[in-house]
Amino acid sequence: MNARILDGTCNPWFYGDVGVRRGKVAFVGSLRNFEAGETIDAGGRVLTPGFIDMHTHYDLYLFQKPRMVSKLLQGVTTIGIGQCGLSPAPVNERNKEILDQYIGFIKAGTEPDWKWNTFGQWLKRLESLELGLNVFSFVGHGTIRLNVMGFENREPSGAEISQMKGLIAQSMEQGAFGMTSGLIYPPGVYACPEEIREVCEALREFRGLYLSHMRNEGNQVLKSVMETLMIGKANSIPVHILHLKVMGHQNRGVMKDLLHRLGDARKKGMDVTADVYPYTATSTTLRAMLPPWVQEGGIGALLERLEDSYVRRKVIDEMRVDWQKENSLRNCDGPSGILILYAPETPEVEGHTLQEAGEILGLRPLETVLEIISRNNGKDTAAYFNILEEDMMKALGSPRVMIASDSIPAVEGGRCHPRSNGTFPRVLGRYVREKKTLSLEEAVWKITGFPASRLGLAGKGFLKNGMDADMVLFDPDKVIDRADFDSPSAYPEGIDRVFLAGETVVEKGYFCGPCLGKVLRKKHY
């Protein structure tokens, strides 16, 4: 009682009370004749629906940390997985090993049992974990392609297209919330726009969402946006751009153009949205810097090729010149703009820039990249400082863009991008209170009602009668992230209480259980 209620719409907050019965919101309004077992005085702090983080790579990390305390402490009560083309299902016996290798950089030391094949079996396996929050999943195009074609760099045959479409439809029927693509990673990178358009036909009957980690997020970003829009238009399906950004300081101002295009597309009746994380550094494996041809056949084949000094030289030459007219180094203004986060076999370079890592290993920067990839068997992550804050803030303020973290897990005590543990308090503290980039109402809507409506998360995202009582109580004057690149797991401040299905699961910054998380499945009517 006595809370400033933000109901997950963009309505202005109002003072009121919320009643909870059997895990659901029983009323929102003024308390008069409600007999309660327990009453909590909010003291004028803000009460909102539980936050939804629709973009994480915690698929396998859930086995290691099923309670997801780092998310709950931020107020997140529901997470999405299966992002950027990567999902652990569907998978067949033949491809389990290469899929396991391929998604090594999101395993963070987890060794899953791989006791599933179909998407439905995978969701069941997740259900057997003691989940601290709700989980839903997309199905990954990369995983689908790998099932049918392995890591082959070629066009699919007609029969292979049909097979892929069959797997997508089956996964949608078994509860996927849409299909994601990762068009910079193999095997997604081997698929041309036409192939993506064709396999997305499988989404049409569900009006399923197509979400894309686009082919290019730098100099060619506008072209990539057009590709994404084309796929939506051709199939009459909604589309979504993942972690919207414009990389490369040379592309100052392109974000404004890009947001205009999204607005224009919507005016023409095209259903397009995006998500963004509130940081100026991106993060992924160093392999994302390599030309696609050298990665054909998976990690094993890549590592073998990199043993050949001729191949190494060729790769370095291509990286230097501009493969696909892009250059990760230039986008970061040189090797000092890349920070090595995770490289377990070469711990001496962790926490150092690529420039420093080169000095430590006695190699030039691009040679250092190949050396780290080789010595760590591709299990590395790095941060790239290649986004301008002013551009990111434009995306943050756009009514078409929701907020999500793009979390990549770290091993215990290891480094990761702070977005995993700071995104939500950072938006509320730094970008609402301090920089006034967006209003509190807008920010809360972008992490509750907006993703819930967009994705069709039934019962989530709003504080209204009958909705699930997943809620967050926080102090808008104090809420702030504490995670940074030096202490990426530091807990946020100002999130006072988190409720899941009506039960308090976080109090005064500590997880206190119980584990009431559910696996959510998309329903088709």
Ligand SMILES: [Zn+2]
């Ligand atoms: Zn991505």
